[in-house]
Amino acid sequence: MIPKQTVNMTDVARHSGVSIASVSRALRGEPGVSLVTRDRILSAARELSYVVSPEASRLSGGATGRVGVVVPRIDAWFYSTVLAGIADEFDTVGVDLVLCTLPDSAARHRFFEALPLRRKVDAVVVVSLPLTSRERTRIDQLNVPTVFVGGHHPDGNRSWIGIDDELAARQAVGHLLHIGHRDIAMIQAADDTDIPWATDQARISGFHHQMREAGLHDPTVVTVKWSIEGGSRGMEMLLSNSRLPTAVFCHSDEIALGALRTLRRAGVSVPQQISIIGVDDHPSAELTDLTTVAQPVRDQGQIAARKVLRQLTTDGVENDGAMTTLPTRLVIRGSTASPH
Amino acid sequence: MIPKQTVNMTDVARHSGVSIASVSRALRGEPGVSLVTRDRILSAARELSYVVSPEASRLSGGATGRVGVVVPRIDAWFYSTVLAGIADEFDTVGVDLVLCTLPDSAARHRFFEALPLRRKVDAVVVVSLPLTSRERTRIDQLNVPTVFVGGHHPDGNRSWIGIDDELAARQAVGHLLHIGHRDIAMIQAADDTDIPWATDQARISGFHHQMREAGLHDPTVVTVKWSIEGGSRGMEMLLSNSRLPTAVFCHSDEIALGALRTLRRAGVSVPQQISIIGVDDHPSAELTDLTTVAQPVRDQGQIAARKVLRQLTTDGVENDGAMTTLPTRLVIRGSTASPH
DNA sequence: CTGAAAGCGCTTACAG
């Protein structure tokens, strides 16, 4: 006789002399089971080291115990750090994390058209994705609670967690102005999709507003791809101009790191000849002594996870629609100094 | 009338005028469906953007369409890059990735005792985890194909992909010897678990072997935690010695980056006063002009994914037990030079 | 090649 591989609810029921209905109720802590029966069932379950089949549970109307996390890519500091924050929170409550990455537009298109997460998760966290209205509709069609992280302010009263990118830009530019710079350029990063990315827009608008308030108009702005290479290229563009600015506000630390590399190769000394500031507080910023505006990244992941878990436990009914904005903070290092 | 939330196999069957049995067969590419019928079914499924319910599928004996990926942590370059490689491959074949991170020993213990992946995935990829025999047994009890990535040579004929860490160390040390160094120290990194990590052992043994072959005995070795901080600390330890070595082999780039930071702060110039070499080719290595031994990281993820997918399509019967070793490559940059 | 039917292991009205 071949022993059964797994013990199921029927085994527990037989063992405790009740119906599987009662077992199901007792195991989930549902009301409607007497204390004695409940105890008998629980100890039987323990004795048999029974584990509910998530498949069967789900199939008959229960939850999947899974939450989908959608990120553009994972091999970049920001995303992997947010993801780590999410994963930690999920782990503590035993929720499984189903990861979806959308590295290129083909993958992205496939994702939103096929909606592979459909029926597979109880909720979704969308990290740093500017969505078209079509894509937003598709996400809605998943018909599960959704939380957005960073980058993209969803319209309506959706659940969102992120930073104030305009303010972050203002803090960076404000620092440069404060220490005496007037000739400040920006290396702007733009996503290669057609969709305007809220983060990008907010950071450049913060730059322009802050400059204007200081009475400075038409500052130089170069636009590059969001990558170290892009930053490198952006600084080359600035170097090729007749006049070098005394300071450069870089859209992000990765842009700034590329810029620093170009400056090092060109033999331009930082901060003596030019000041550089970024945004993010990427681990490399500390290593390269880069002044930056830090944003809490792992926290954003943790808070997103908590938001989504809360919506799950409150039966998904409560869409709190809360927009949570986390503070950013100026971190002064060696890459900025007063002009001359 | 309330529209049905999700389209199921019955809908597809009705739409294409066949039974659900045929739909099931067609969708899984099983034989026993005529070409015409198959086409009709597939296009109906596409039209309805149908997705099989993994729950139902699994419950009736099919696969889950999910593969578990276990990584120590995800907010570190190596792991997130491996993961990106895996995710890409899975994406192309529509396999869902269930992510498990084991950031601390509590999480790790929970994972191996509760085995949360049980009955939830068709296969598992284990990244860079040195396993105790107890843990290996538990993984086996998942009773699904398993592939190991990096770090840990599994015993027996398991599926494994990684680099030759001893050789990588030899390449690094060989370079230092080749350009004339004789006084070479190592900053070794050790994991904080009790289990000896194969990677660590191999790199230090490569160092010692290569030194011995050059007639150099008892080189200085300091051991620190595997992190930038650790590297920083390690270099502080070396600086506090009476005699500074002319070159330092760092266990990994992250260690080397920490070491470089300490040297910069101490005003010791690289490579004039001391040469530094790492292992990995971390993105920051290029930024900081660090000489290193590069390993293909994303490739390891991709190959692991392919291995596991192959085992899945060949019905899990074929445990090829293939150990795949990827080549490493010396990348000479500005942090190493001949002594004096 | 195709379909009717049993069954996977649960949850949840519905009765008692």
Added chain:
DNA sequence: CTGAAAGCGCTTACAG
């Protein structure tokens, strides 16, 4: 408080 029964959406012998 308790149980019999329907049903979740699939896969897989078993017949045709």
